[in-house]
Amino acid sequence: MPPSKLPPTIRQRRLGTELRRLRELAEMSATEAGRLHGATQSRISNIESGGYPVSADRVRTLARLYGCSDEPFIDALTAMTGGRTRGWWDEYRGILPEPSLDLGELEHHARRVRIATAIHMPGLLQTTEHARALFRDVVPSLDPPTIEHQVSFRIKRQAVIYGERPTPVTAIVHEAALRMGFGGPKVARAQLEHLAEMGEREHITVRVVPFGTGSYPSSGSGIDYFEAEVPKLDTVQLDTDIYSGFIEAQPQLIRYRAVFDRLEGIALAPAESRDLIQHVAQTL
Structure with missing residues (x-):
């Protein structure tokens, strides 16, 4: 094009x-x-x-x-002006849905990313085999080439958390996600070990909401919160099995900031979260 x-x-x-x-x-x-x-x-x-x-x-x-x-x-x-410039995500234009490309662009430009998941691992912290297992389970089924395109796109998105100036990420993961076992014990164990290892990086915070807290705001959706240079330009992505969309309205941005603050208030501290992740990995 x-x-x-x-x-x-x-x-x-x-x-x-x-x-x-x-x-x-x-x-x-x-x-x-x-x-x-x-x-x-x-x-x-x-x-x-x-x-x-x-x-x-x-x-x-x-x-x-x-x-x-x-x-x-x-x-x-x-800072958002100028002509149409191509990013790495444009390689997938016409292959993957436009919202996927938008997600890659938002992550690329975000100054900080906050993630909340109830049953899935954060996309930025997934292993290749875990991602492949997820896409194999999609209904309706995807053909093998599409699965590989989806997997490669997800892994390329992770470039933002590596390099000299990695994007800070805070991931709030419910204990249920730790125990789902996608891909079988070997894949699930490797994913949990990877999650614990990534949480030890200075710019990545992983915190787990354990069973028994009695609360998990917005538990029906995966939430990605992309912080911009000013709060007015933040963006939220909601992701469910039947809907994936972006939110930009100020009242909703304020609401989702409060959701993340609430989640961080009930989640385990990073060290305790790492201990729980490693404990679950050892039981697989």
């Missing part, structure tokens, strides 16, 4: 969404904004849909036009 024909990235769409919110807060129509900015209404609409590349200068001009004086927020918006 030629660069000019590539769909807007999730960051471009988010930039457009935020510019539209600023315009609406200013109680200004797209037609009026275009007139004051020296552009057509269709150009403003294309910017807001993420379909038209916008420069940092234009973002600052529009922000001033809309009466926004939040400089850190404006600076964060300008």
Whole structure:
């Protein structure tokens, strides 16, 4: 697909969404904004849909036009500007669903990732064989090439936790996930040993919510929380067997920050969590 024909990235769409919110807060129509900015209404609409590349200068001009004086927020918006650039995830365009590619892009740009899982291991902390076992269990069944594409994509996503400037990750895992045994004892044991080992890295925190706590907020969903340069630009992904989507609305972002704070309040400390993970591994 030629660069000019590539769909807007999730960051471009988010930039457009935020510019539209600023315009609406200013109680200004797209037609009026275009007139004051020296552009057509269709150009403003294309910017807001993420379909038209916008420069940092234009973002600052529009922000001033809309009466926004939040400089850190404006600076964060300008960092999202520019033309459509290709990331490693574009290798999978047309092979995997668009939300998967969006996930890879969000992780790539996040300044911190918070993860909560009830029955699955966090994708960023999965072994290759564990991931393969999960995709083999998908209903309806995937053909072998698709399984391998899914596995390779999941492992490539993990590049963000390695290297000179790895992304900080906090993973809250329910004890149920430790005991699921996906792939059989050998695969499950290797996965738990990997999880415990990764939790010893300085930038990765793994904490377990044990059975008996009597509480697990949002237990029906896997939650990934991607922190941006400013909280207003954070993103949440909810992942269930029947739904996977992204949340950007401020009230919901505030809610999910509170969910993670609550989970961290009931989870075991990292050292105790590591002991429990290793204990479960030894019983397999």
